[in-house]
Amino acid sequence: MTDMRYLAPQTLDEAVGAYAAAAGAARILAGGTDLLVQMRSGMVKPGLIVDIKKIAEMTAVEQTADGGFRVGAAVSGAALAEHPTFGQVWPGVLEGFNLIGSTQVQGRASMGGNLCNGSPAADSVPALVAAGAVVTVQGPDGRRELKVEDVPAGPGKTNLKPGEILVSFTLPPRPKGSGDAYLRMIPRTEMDIAVVGVGVSLTLENGVCTAARVGLGAVAPTVLLVEDAAKALIGSKLDDAALDAAAAACSAACRPIDDKRGTIAYRTKVAGVLLKRTAAIAAERAKGN
Amino acid sequence: MNDQTNKWIGKRTIRPDGVDKVTGRACYAADNSMPGMIWAKVLRSPHPHAKIRGIDTSKAEALPGVKAVATAKDFVEFPIDTAVPLGIQDMRWMARNMLAHERALFHGHPVAAVAATTAEIAAEACKLIEVDYEVLPWAVEIDDAIAPDATPLFDHIQFEGKPSNIAGKLEHKKGDIEAGFAEADVIIERSFTTRPVHQGYIEPHACTVSVAADGKTTVWSSSQGQFMVRAMTAYLTGIPQSDIRAIPAEIGGGFGGKTIVYLEPVAAILSRKSGRPVKMVMTREEVMRATGPTSGAKMTVKIGAKKDGTIVAGQGTFYLQAGAFPGSPIRGAAGCSFTPYAIPNVLSTGYDVVCNRSKVAAYRAPGAPIGAYGVECVLDEVAQAIGMDPLEMRLKNIAHDGTKAVHGPVFQSIGFAQTIEAALKSDHYKTKLTGKFQGRGVANGWWFNAGGESSAQVNITEDGNVVVTTGHPDIGGSRASIANITAELLGIDYDRVSVLIGDTATIGFSNLTGGSRVLFASAMVVTESTEKVIEQLKQRAAKIWGIDASAVVWENGEARPSGEHTGNFPTMTLAELGAKANETGGPIGAGSQQNTTGAEGGFATHICDVEVDVDLGTVTILRYTCVQDVGKAIHPAYVEGQMQGGVAQGIGWALNEEYIYDKQGRVDNPSFLDYRMPVCSDLPMLDTIMVEVPNPKHPQGVRGVGEAPLVPGPAAVCNAVSNALGIRFHDLPLSPPRIVAAIDANMKQAAE
Numbered sequence A: 001m002t003d004m005r006y007l008a009p010q011t012l013d014e015a016v017g018a019y020a021a022a023a024g025a026a027r028i029l030a031g032g033t034d035l036l037v038q039m040r041s042g043m044v045k046p047g048l049i050v051d052i053k054k055i056a057e058m059t060a061v062e063q064t065a066d067g068g069f070r071v072g073a074a075v076s077g078a079a080l081a082e083h084p085t086f087g088q089v090w091p092g093v094l095e096g097f098n099l100i101g102s103t104q105v106q107g108r109a110s111m112g113g114n115l116c117n118g119s120p121a122a123d124s125v126p127a128l129v130a131a132g133a134v135v136t137v138q139g140p141d142g143r144r145e146l147k148v149e150d151v152p153a154g155p156g157k158t159n160l161k162p163g164e165i166l167v168s169f170t171l172p173p174r175p176k177g178s179g180d181a182y183l184r185m186i187p188r189t190e191m192d193i194a195v196v197g198v199g200v201s202l203t204l205e206n207g208v209c210t211a212a213r214v215g216l217g218a219v220a221p222t223v224l225l226v227e228d229a230a231k232a233l234i235g236s237k238l239d240d241a242a243l244d245a246a247a248a249a250c251s252a253a254c255r256p257i258d259d260k261r262g263t264i265a266y267r268t269k270v271a272g273v274l275l276k277r278t279a280a281i282a283a284e285r286a287k288g289n
Numbered sequence B: 001m002n003d004q005t006n007k008w009i010g011k012r013t014i015r016p017d018g019v020d021k022v023t024g025r026a027c028y029a030a031d032n033s034m035p036g037m038i039w040a041k042v043l044r045s046p047h048p049h050a051k052i053r054g055i056d057t058s059k060a061e062a063l064p065g066v067k068a069v070a071t072a073k074d075f076v077e078f079p080i081d082t083a084v085p086l087g088i089q090d091m092r093w094m095a096r097n098m099l100a101h102e103r104a105l106f107h108g109h110p111v112a113a114v115a116a117t118t119a120e121i122a123a124e125a126c127k128l129i130e131v132d133y134e135v136l137p138w139a140v141e142i143d144d145a146i147a148p149d150a151t152p153l154f155d156h157i158q159f160e161g162k163p164s165n166i167a168g169k170l171e172h173k174k175g176d177i178e179a180g181f182a183e184a185d186v187i188i189e190r191s192f193t194t195r196p197v198h199q200g201y202i203e204p205h206a207c208t209v210s211v212a213a214d215g216k217t218t219v220w221s222s223s224q225g226q227f228m229v230r231a232m233t234a235y236l237t238g239i240p241q242s243d244i245r246a247i248p249a250e251i252g253g254g255f256g257g258k259t260i261v262y263l264e265p266v267a268a269i270l271s272r273k274s275g276r277p278v279k280m281v282m283t284r285e286e287v288m289r290a291t292g293p294t295s296g297a298k299m300t301v302k303i304g305a306k307k308d309g310t311i312v313a314g315q316g317t318f319y320l321q322a323g324a325f326p327g328s329p330i331r332g333a334a335g336c337s338f339t340p341y342a343i344p345n346v347l348s349t350g351y352d353v354v355c356n357r358s359k360v361a362a363y364r365a366p367g368a369p370i371g372a373y374g375v376e377c378v379l380d381e382v383a384q385a386i387g388m389d390p391l392e393m394r395l396k397n398i399a400h401d402g403t404k405a406v407h408g409p410v411f412q413s414i415g416f417a418q419t420i421e422a423a424l425k426s427d428h429y430k431t432k433l434t435g436k437f438q439g440r441g442v443a444n445g446w447w448f449n450a451g452g453e454s455s456a457q458v459n460i461t462e463d464g465n466v467v468v469t470t471g472h473p474d475i476g477g478s479r480a481s482i483a484n485i486t487a488e489l490l491g492i493d494y495d496r497v498s499v500l501i502g503d504t505a506t507i508g509f510s511n512l513t514g515g516s517r518v519l520f521a522s523a524m525v526v527t528e529s530t531e532k533v534i535e536q537l538k539q540r541a542a543k544i545w546g547i548d549a550s551a552v553v554w555e556n557g558e559a560r561p562s563g564e565h566t567g568n569f570p571t572m573t574l575a576e577l578g579a580k581a582n583e584t585g586g587p588i589g590a591g592s593q594q595n596t597t598g599a600e601g602g603f604a605t606h607i608c609d610v611e612v613d614v615d616l617g618t619v620t621i622l623r624y625t626c627v628q629d630v631g632k633a634i635h636p637a638y639v640e641g642q643m644q645g646g647v648a649q650g651i652g653w654a655l656n657e658e659y660i661y662d663k664q665g666r667v668d669n670p671s672f673l674d675y676r677m678p679v680c681s682d683l684p685m686l687d688t689i690m691v692e693v694p695n696p697k698h699p700q701g702v703r704g705v706g707e708a709p710l711v712p713g714p715a716a717v718c719n720a721v722s723n724a725l726g727i728r729f730h731d732l733p734l735s736p737p738r739i740v741a742a743i744d745a746n747m748k749q750a751a752e
Helices: A012-021 A035-040 A077-082 A091-098 A111-116 A125-131 A227-233 A240-253 A264-288 B018-023 B058-062 B091-098 B119-128 B177-183 B226-237 B264-274 B284-290 B330-336 B368-386 B390-397 B416-425 B478-490 B518-545 B574-579 B636-655 B713-725 B736-751
Strands: A005-007 A026-029 A048-051 A061-063 A069-072 A134-139 A142-147 A152-154 A165-171 A178-185 A196-205 A208-217 B038-044 B050-056 B066-071 B110-116 B130-135 B166-174 B186-194 B206-211 B217-221 B244-248 B278-281 B297-305 B311-323 B345-354 B438-447 B452-460 B466-470 B497-501 B552-555 B558-561 B589-596 B602-613 B618-629 B687-691
Touching: A012 A026, A012 A048, A012 A134, A012 A165, A026 A035, A077 A091, A091 A125, A091 A178, A091 A196, A091 A264, A111 A125, A111 A165, A125 A165, A125 A178, A125 A196, A125 A208, A178 A264, A196 A264, A208 A227, A208 A240, A208 A264, A227 A240, A240 A264, A264 B736, B038 B119, B038 B264, B038 B284, B050 B110, B058 B066, B058 B119, B066 B119, B066 B264, B091 B226, B110 B119, B110 B264, B166 B330, B177 B297, B177 B311, B177 B345, B186 B368, B206 B264, B217 B226, B217 B264, B226 B244, B226 B264, B264 B278, B297 B368, B311 B330, B311 B368, B330 B345, B330 B368, B330 B438, B368 B390, B368 B438, B368 B713, B390 B416, B390 B438, B416 B438, B416 B602, B416 B618, B416 B687, B438 B713, B452 B518, B452 B574, B466 B478, B466 B518, B478 B497, B478 B518, B518 B552, B518 B558, B518 B574, B518 B589, B602 B636, B602 B713, B618 B636, B618 B713, B618 B736, B636 B687, B636 B713, B713 B736
Parallel strands: A005 A048, A026 A048, B038 B278, B217 B244, B311 B345, B466 B497, B618 B687
Antiparallel strands: A061 A069, A069 A165, A134 A142, A134 A165, A178 A196, A196 A208, B038 B110, B050 B130, B066 B110, B166 B345, B186 B297, B206 B217, B206 B278, B297 B311, B438 B602, B452 B466, B452 B589, B552 B558, B602 B618
């Protein structure tokens, strides 16, 4: 029965200091929707909990000068949904984030926590990868930036260095004619973990796809950026041949496991099915922008 | 009772327990706390099958804060080869299920328990207990458990003269099965599997037990029967039943899974040893690993029919997983499956198979949905083969009053024909499906229903209101229904009747809340008690008026002089008579205790429409109608609620619910996240059609309604999916990977 300390610092420097000093015995608490469950089940027993929700930068959503967005790592799903413009610009990112858990969980859950929990099935991550989002992290050696797809290192693991805390997500400005979307396969209609998740972001000019990114979740140890799928879409009018090729690229990128949530064969097939459906929604949204 | 004149029976009154439940005031088992209370945790087997050579608890006992440790040695000893029946349970198995004796028989099997000043210390102490295991080969699936080289779970159990994991066989026979099939124009024979599914109650098992220095024992717990809790605690601890007061908490769901106990006798042992009240609360993971579920099964069903749709023979062989101890519901599978039909030649056989899983517990019409799944799916194929509407074909063959069921009894008064006719006439059945990959399935189901022991007390308060006490935990709206009946009989407002559930010291013996028996049985004793009270009220009025009691009638909540005395005295209300109780002879009240009989079975017909997403393999329930003979709906909202709840569980069983085991014989999905019961958004509004054919042997016409609505569900959904895709499915659940695999295999076959 070890004692556990709880800190809720007001500044990032204080948080990083305490987190780094604890040298691995500490855990970051944002919404706690993963951490508290892991603590209750005995999976983790942190000696120190650093609650980052009192740090202003962590809970802020702001539009950047270039028209992009910076979203604090601890911003809750409910708070982001209430933002006046974020959901109009990045509906796919928002819908992926808002699929996590229940209404109650949405009041707590954060994209930072979702990414740092390191689950290959994290619902907010594929659309962030597709969006080309970049994270800012701060550690004992200062700040640096990483692409979202470079953060996870495997189930439950990240590429953050000791003492580093994920601070915010930066999403780029959107050219005209852009749209994004996220779809996941779950056996139920809610309250479930993705068996496959696909995020697509694309830009159309006169019906031709000029830019595309595809994020694919729950089919490999980490969420994947599927460049071959994007290549198949770019330059096409999103015709059946292009979509078939992109779907095949998604299926080919899968390195899934057989587990209680789905089989290898099923996940591989569904990755392609969802790519087509997600791209269609993203394209529909792009036409409206 | 004539519907037109009923004021309360048949009304959707506010449930008496509703406000407490929606405001969070209701006290469930885990809400109870006591001064000096300590916490207990259970050490569970890490092996699916192992001999226990020894248990050393000394290190755990030495840990500061630990107050008591319990192992099987602390229980009253029941030899493994001698039956100790208690109802449908056997206490020698219950004892071994609560704390492993000779062997640990499944992963998660309780081996020892520790009580300590905090739950954390108790958990820590469990890790200090040293168990000397001899690991044995294990089997969780039926085929592995009955294979010739399988390791028997019990040395003394034999089948056909050899040690075996087949622990029992049940056979129902009627006519000449060979001759029956010889007459058939069409014979369909199919094999099926179903997976074990959990009852899925929201509230985990929990209790607080306090054994005083003089041995007087109080148990607070959530169960489907406080008298069952008392009896099982008494059996295992040796404490006389008269010294045990079992107090039922509000119950957060049971569905059959709380008709046995897991914790109370263990907590009693720990409390007796420590002198402290002991609290135990299971985690969800413990619930999923070591309680419930109902059996998984494999079965073969063969049905023969003539071209005109007349069924001439039916044969079923049902293997059901009992889990770690004998006692799977083969009676429900083998006994209920052919019962809806008047088939001249039937052979229905059930086998009880033990294996290294948690012991099964009752689950809503135990066994019946399993048997009905096989039979109703084959019937669907028979109807298709002879080109008949599947409901019309069933209607042609159903049981009527006077039909002798294959398990023995002759039906007296059933509303099965009316149920199917209502389904045929329903808007749902008349509305054709038009979409691609949409399909419709139908199925029937039957459940025995039950009577049995019930007690009630009806007391008139000094201010002329009414308190009714019964002995059954309320898991389906029984308090509201009893209030409706009492208000109706007394002719007073529903609000003036309070219905309570007594504990084992305050009300007479009442059997389990189970078997769809509670309202049937408790309405009988409440009716008898209320009629006695009305007699007393008439006598009191007669005394005041100085006339003979036979000249007093009770009407609209008042005593009124009749015959030659009509109009001679002002009527007297219940309040007036209550106020004068002492001067007219003392308190007014009466009780009744009966072993009730006359329960009649319940029939249900389900219609299910689905749409399949053929790329993802997901099934959407488009529309679902549950038609059922409910006898008399005392409280229609709760009858509908029972029907809808049964349907929801049937859909879950059909589509996604299953236990997944890993390669080490451990449950891999012990949470509501990965054990996928349906959530609200998975279901459309579930339509209900109540067919009311009153049970003539009951004062209000009540027929059990709680269990029958689960029985047809899995078959109805499966038949609908088969209809949507043109592919027959024989294995549950119809999970997306299974459906996609079947579609792919079918396309491959078509291409070849």
